[in-house]
Amino acid sequence: MDGHYGDSTRSVKASGAPAVAGEPVTPPPVPAAAYHLSVDEAAPIDFYGRASNPTWRRLESALAELEGATSACAFGSGMAAITSTLRVLLRPGMKLVVPADGYYQTRRYATESLAPLGITIVEAVADGMCAAAADADVVLAESPVNPTLDVVDLHRLASVCRGRGSVLVVDNTAATPFGQRPLSLGADLVVASATKGLSGHSDLVLGYVAGSRPDLMAGVERERLLAGAILGPFEAWLALRSLGTAGLRVDRQCQNAMAVALMLRGHPAARGVRYPGLPQDPAHEVATIQMKRYGGLVAVELADAAAVHALVERSDLLVAATSFGGIHTSVDRRARWGDPVSPGFARLSMGIEDTDDLLADIEEALG
Incomplete structure (x- = not known):
């Protein structure tokens, strides 16, 4: 997207449809569980509702544009986006750093579901993230931290992670892509609850992962397919509608x-x-x-x-x-x-x- 546009223009353009004569300016949602298959058994773009949906793709394209990513993957909640990402990145014996002062459910998932699998969990406050990341395999940072609103130096943290060869995931829920774009600061992936500012009307629950590393994004999309933490097409349409404002x-x-x-x-x-x-x-x-x-x-x-x-x-x-x-x-x-x-x-x-x-x-x- 053209970099000279302001944020409201970016919102409108990202949420809109391509200009095609005779097509609606705002296409309707596509609620589909099954699609017609081609005689050619090479898989079509859409073949089953848990695997893909045209309305998802429009929303994901908009989210990727706003985050400055090459792709995005929508989920049924912010926690589904976070937990799916961690399952893709972590294996027994690895070390994960999570915010000690951030969203409490993230810590609960790490200690209750990941630690029993042999993953070492380290909790670090905002100003201790860089030190904790020095020997970590995956770092999940949140900035600004919810609820204390401390801010993590993401550029410095990304440098530490690159030196270690670890993966940096940044929860951008509080800032939104209109406040900061972690990928431009060196993060590998962005996760967020679009339940909050992006949908903005307190009536939707959804999340997403965005990034520009095809290997990581392919793993996230595969995890969504297998685990089934999908977003409904009508909810995707409502979220896309909300993005315009x-x-x-x-x-x-x-x-x-x-x-x-x-x-x-x-x-x-x-x-x-x-x-x-x-x-x-x-x-x-x-x-x-x-x-x-x-x-x-x-x-x-x-x-x-x-x-x-x-x-x-x-x-x-x-x-x-x-x-x-x-x-x-x-x-x-x-x-x-x-x-x-x-x-x-x-x-x-x-x-x-x-x-x-x-x-x-x-x-x-x-x-």
């Missing part, structure tokens, strides 16, 4: 995040605020180098769990929800899920409300 939505979410972070930083009810876009944030220097946008998530520490619940109850705009990236601004008290944070730690996911309305509502709800 993703650039606009993410831009507003990032705008709201910066405004809310600045307001919270000066509010007496906030004991701590994390947002990579704040110049005072410990992650700001690295984030500025590798990120185009700082994301739509803000982390704030309030007095206790009751203060987080009161914030939601007093607000007219905030909703309590554990996912993020939707059009509604949401609040999630992360300690309830077992994250190693204080009881009053909350992750705010910015929606697309008018910035002034959102600021006024949160300030009033904080009291």
Whole structure:
């Protein structure tokens, strides 16, 4: 795709169909389990619904363009994308590094499902990733880290992995490809939950893997075929439809995040605020180098769990929800899920409300 286009233009172009006279601008989904086979028994492009689907291919092409990859592979969830990728890359006796401060389900899968197979699991926080990667076979990094919003120096980490000959996988869920493109920083594969910012309406569950190494991507696609963690064609169509507005939505979410972070930083009810876009944030220097946008998530520490619940109850705009990236601004008290944070730690996911309305509502709800 032409590099001079802005993100909203990229979104629209990636989600659109080729210009063919007489064909719909937005083609309908193709719900198919079986396809007509040719008399020539050489396998056609599509032959069975678990193996391929035209709507998948359109979505995957769009995701690959946005991530700067040569190909992408869609899955039924972000965790399906992550677990399938790890199964392809790992063998007994190997060492895997996972985020100690990132998404908790990734750690659970590693310790509960991979460690019993003879795979050594090492958990590392964001600023310890490079040291932990020095003798690893596979490194799964997450940046910004969910929920603390620390940032991993991906270029440095990629250099360590190249020197070791290990594979670097980066979870790009929080940043989205509009915030950063890990493949351009040296990652081998990108994984993400498109449930979040890319689909953006809190009504879809899907994930993807993107990359430019044919050997790795072929393995991922084969794993999807055999394990069956596929995305339904209608969900793929809805995701593709959502991508057209993703650039606009993410831009507003990032705008709201910066405004809310600045307001919270000066509010007496906030004991701590994390947002990579704040110049005072410990992650700001690295984030500025590798990120185009700082994301739509803000982390704030309030007095206790009751203060987080009161914030939601007093607000007219905030909703309590554990996912993020939707059009509604949401609040999630992360300690309830077992994250190693204080009881009053909350992750705010910015929606697309008018910035002034959102600021006024949160300030009033904080009291």
